[in-house]
Amino acid sequence: xxxxxxxTELRNDIYRVLDDVLQTGIPQEIVRGSRMLLLVPAExxxxxxxxxxxxxxxxxxxxxxxATSWDQExxxxx
Numbered sequence: 001x002x003x004x005x006x007x008t009e010l011r012n013d014i015y016r017v018l019d020d021v022l023q024t025g026i027p028q029e030i031v032r033g034s035r036m037l038l039l040v041p042a043e044x045x046x047x048x049x050x051x052x053x054x055x056x057x058x059x060x061x062x063x064x065x066x067a068t069s070w071d072q073e074x075x076x077x078x
Contacts, residue, residue: 004029043050 009015009018021028021039022033028039 002026004031006030007032010039031035 005013005017005028007030010028017028017039022041025041030037030039
């Protein structure tokens with residue numbers, strides 16, 4: 001993702017920004033006050049699940065999580 005820009009920055013260079021978003025498919029963020037807008041191409045390159053970096057969040061197998069007993073750690077009274 002590119003560095004967010006203000007509406008004034010977008011207005012000063014709108015045709016270059018539009019052409020760049022269309023050519024690369026990379027969205028452009030525009031900050032207006034405390035809110036964010038996203039300029040994206042309607043068609044073409046889209047972020048796919050396969051494009052995301054793979055992360056290893058578990059340090060055990062899913063079967064170990066299912067078999068884990070939390071009786072020692074949790075009680076409804078606490």
